[in-house]
Amino acid sequence: MASAERHSVFYAEFQARKKDILKDLEDPINLTRANEGTASLQKILVDAAGDLPAYDQRQYETQIKELQQKIESERNRSVPTTRFAFRKKAAVKSASQGSSTSPTKPATETATPEIASQSMSIASRTSSYIGWSSVSLESSALIVSDLDSCIVNLIEHRENTSLSKTPAINSVHVKNLTKTILLLPHIEGSAILDHLQDCIVVVACQQFRIHSSQNSTILLLTPSHPIIEYCSSLSFGSYPRLSSSSAELGPSKHAEVQDFGHLLQTPSPNWHLLSSSEEEVCHQRIERLLDTPPDNALLRIADILNT
Known part of the structure; x- marks a missing residue:
């Protein structure tokens, strides 16, 4: 890969990660995730340091420092501050002045609303x-995590005919999947995957990145270069044309x-x-899987993954 092209790829990866942060x-x-x-962004900059011009590296370092400052600012803002003040002691009334007092009302506690995901x-x-x-349909962001020997079928909704169309998903984050088949529809934004082992992923998205994953097959449609990092034994193929809508998604760079992790x-x-x-x-196997009842599909998951 030419030096200019490597710089362009690194720039795209850096900016995509920065946008997510x-x-x-x-x-x-999401402060911890940010x-x-x-930290991960800083690591890839360190790894690529020998391949970047000094000026570009300083610019990236400045952007990381700005992110760190924003995180620190948000962390300080989220910690409630308590103000202390000395209160004057209430005057003690003498017995001769009478002891007519009204009961003190308990302080009203202000409920702190929970932050909903x-x-x-x-x-x-x-x-x-x-x-x-x-799946709850209240959000357009999807998080899939900690699955073992599962089938996630969000391409077709044959088991739920009340849906007039597949709900839109703007982004998807996937982490810690083992021996799982993940079937996703068109993602309007990015798909970010981490720590997959022995999986099959079917997805169409604008940006695709996968990290720290092994022995998995990706059937992908994306208009941008897929990015892998710290992975091994990955197989890439085209997104299956499972419906008339998938044919409208345009050309793909899944092969590029x-x-x-390989400089x-x-x-x-x-x-x-x-x-x-x-x-x-x-x-063909994905198409047959979509036509198979869920219980029978789970019985065939090992055969599908081993091919």
């Missing part, structure tokens, strides 16, 4: 089939993967493109 800072409940994201969440499940009927000017050993025959087999 700034989004997290809009809600105090801090972790900034602004994301749909699918979490902590084992050997489960999860469709639209299991950029490996941020040498040689092909990355951490991913490969499925052959046309391998891709066709994957597509």
Whole structure:
């Protein structure tokens, strides 16, 4: 990869991560995630330091410092401050003045409203089939985490005919999946995946990034370069044309993967493109899976993942 192209790819990755951090800072409940994201951003800058011009590196370092300052500011703002003041002692009335006193009203406690999560969440499940009927539709952001031997089917909603169309999802964050099949519809924004092992992911999105994952297959449609980092044994193929709407999503760069964990000017050993025959087999099995009742589908999950 030419130096200018590597710089361009790094810039896109840096800005995408920075955007996610700034989004997290809009809600105090995500402060820890914003801090972790900034630490990760600093790490990829350190790793790429030898490949960046000195001026560009200083600019990136300045942006990271600004993020750290914002996080510290938000952290201080979220800690309530208590003001102390000395109170004058109430004058003690003498017995001759009478003892007519009115009962003191207890102080009214102000209830602190709970901060509600602004994301749909699918979490902590084992050997489960999860469709639209299991997901709250109150948000356009989706978080999927801590699944083992599950099927998440959000491409089709055949089990819930009350939905006139698939609900829109603006972004998806996926973390800690093992032996799971994740079927996602068109994501209007980014799909960010972390720590997947022995999984199949089907997704169409504007930006795709996957970190610290192994032995997984990604059937993808995206107009931008997919980015992988600290991954191994990943397979990439095209998004299956499962409905008329999927044909309208346009061209894809799923085959133009950029490996941020492999900075040498040689092909990355951490991913490969499925052959046309391998891709066709994957597509056919996903289509059959969508037509299979949930209980039977779970029985076949091992066979599908092992192919």
